[in-house]
Amino acid sequence: MKTSRYIIGLLAILTIFTLIIFSPLKILIYQHLPFLWLLKRGINVILLCAFFCLFRVVRGPTSADRIAGMDMLGILIIGICALLSISTGRSWYMDIGIAWALQSFISTLAFTKFLGGKDFDE
Amino acid sequence: MNNILGCVLIIAGLVFDFIGCLGLVRLPDVYNRLQASTKCVTFGTCCILLGTLLILGFTTAGVKCILAIAFLLFTSPTASHALIRAACKANIKLSDNTLTNEYKK
Numbered sequence: 468m469k470t471s472r473y474i475i476g477l478l479a480i481l482t483i484f485t486l487i488i489f490s491p492l493k494i495l496i497y498q499h500l501p502f503l504w505l506l507k508r509g510i511n512v513i514l515l516c517a518f519f520c521l522f523r524v525v526r527g528p529t530s531a532d533r534i535a536g537m538d539m540l541g542i543l544i545i546g547i548c549a550l551l552s553i554s555t556g557r558s559w560y561m562d563i564g565i566a567w568a569l570q571s572f573i574s575t576l577a578f579t580k581f582l583g584g585k586d587f588d589e
Numbered sequence: 590m591n592n593i594l595g596c597v598l599i600i601a602g603l604v605f606d607f608i609g610c611l612g613l614v615r616l617p618d619v620y621n622r623l624q625a626s627t628k629c630v631t632f633g634t635c636c637i638l639l640g641t642l643l644i645l646g647f648t649t650a651g652v653k654c655i656l657a658i659a660f661l662l663f664t665s666p667t668a669s670h671a672l673i674r675a676a677c678k679a680n681i682k683l684s685d686n687t688l689t690n691e692y693k694k
Contacts, residue, residue, distance in 0.1 A: 509599060532622065534672055535613070583679060
């Protein structure tokens with residue numbers, strides 16, 4: 468029973484990766500690098516990871532799970548912004564990434580202060 | 590040469606990101622999930638930013654990548670440490686397979 472569940476999960480991951488490799492993706496390209504198709508698929512991989520984080524946010528048993536999912540989502544956005552700044556050749560995507568990371572850090576600290584109670588500062 | 594090295598770093602970062610988020614889904618507990626995902630996702634994103642720096646060179650986006658790496662290495666362990674401490678103060682239960690709890694004797 469357990470091995471069949473592992474096999475089903477492995478097949479699901481393999482189908483997701485084939486969908487990532489063969490799915491069409493339309494991004495305007497201004498630079499001509501030798502491995503650019505691979506970077507475009509990398510954006511799909513990070514979007515899959517963001518889907519995992521959203522799964523943990525929706526179906527977390529406790530509230531700390533939801534906060535952890537939002538924290539990881541905020542870190543993953545920086546990677547998407549870096550890959551977009553490579554593939555489109557525009558530098559202000561990294562501005563979006565830095566601002567998103569700062570906002571995610573402050574919101575995580577606020578949520579943990581809400582979760583920890585009054586004597587969190589000591 | 591810089592392009593190939595940057596692409597290798599970006600692939601390594603993507604693999605680390607995927608393994609970290611798989612640990613966020615699969616593991617049984619809040620503490621295990623954060624222990625798996627924080628280190629892997631932070632290291633993977635730092636690898637992606639280093640690869641971006643190697644591909645783009647010292648342009649505007651490259652220097653912003655250095656800034657983002659420094660900022661990420663400061664903020665991410667702080668946030669996860671505060672989250673774990675708050676979860677331990679809020680009495681969130683550990684999983685059933687846990688042997689000892691050194692924090693609350």
